Amino acid sequence: xxxxxxxxxxxxxxxxxxxxxxxxxxxxxxxxxxxxxxxxxxxxxxxxxxxxxxxxxxxxxxxxxxxxxxxxxxxxxxxxxxxxxxxxxxxxxxxxxxxxxxxxxxxxxxxxxxxxxxxxxxxxxxxxxxxxxxxxxxxxxxxxxxxxxxxxxxxxxxxxxxxxxxxxxxxxxx
Numbered sequence: 001x002x003x004x005x006x007x008x009x010x011x012x013x014x015x016x017x018x019x020x021x022x023x024x025x026x027x028x029x030x031x032x033x034x035x036x037x038x039x040x041x042x043x044x045x046x047x048x049x050x051x052x053x054x055x056x057x058x059x060x061x062x063x064x065x066x067x068x069x070x071x072x073x074x075x076x077x078x079x080x081x082x083x084x085x086x087x088x089x090x091x092x093x094x095x096x097x098x099x100x101x102x103x104x105x106x107x108x109x110x111x112x113x114x115x116x117x118x119x120x121x122x123x124x125x126x127x128x129x130x131x132x133x134x135x136x137x138x139x140x141x142x143x144x145x146x147x148x149x150x151x152x153x154x155x156x157x158x159x160x161x162x163x164x165x166x167x168x169x170x171x172x173x174x
Contacts, residue, residue, distance in 0.1 A: 051134075051150045069103065076100040091120045095129070102136065111136050127156045 080097035083090055098113035114133045118126060134149035 051153050073100045073103045077104065089120055091117055094120065098132065102132070107136050107140055111140075127153055130156070 077097055077100040080093045080100065083093040084097065087093070094113045094116045098110040098117070101107075101110040101113060111133060114129050114136070117129050130149045130152045134146050134153065137143075137146035137149060
């Protein structure tokens with residue numbers, strides 16, 4: 001056997017070995033991606049009705065606060081209204097005023113405040129704001145808006161879950 005023939009056999013064995021290892025890794029990668037996509041689709045389809053039922057159930061618990069608490073919520077509303085007049089971009093003031101207005105039974109005013117919260121901080125994943133708005137929308141029978149907010153809640157949940165999965169998968173690779 002000649003020297004060139006030995007080199008050729010060695011190179012072909014190495015190439016075949018690495019080729020099959022590469023194909024195994026590629027198959028594993030595609031299987032993992034398929035599994036992740038299937039899991040996200042399954043959990044998304046399962047969680048949409050859960051979030052919808054939660055908002056509907058919460059809607060029935062909304063009622064005007066008792067007379068003892070009304071004065072407290074009215075003072076909170078006036079405090080946060082004053083804070084908003086001083087700083088119109090105060091996210092926390094709008095959020096707290098929306099909570100006070102919800103407790104007082106002013107659903108439309110609370111919706112306006114929650115919407116303003118989303119305008120002030122659109123990049124933040126405001127799941128609580130979307131949830132509170134969804135509860136108010138369903139209590140006012142605004143079904144399309146309610147569906148929009150429940151879908152955003154599910155999207156926020158699964159985008160954070162997907163980011164965690166990808167982050168842990170990248171840690172395993174490194």
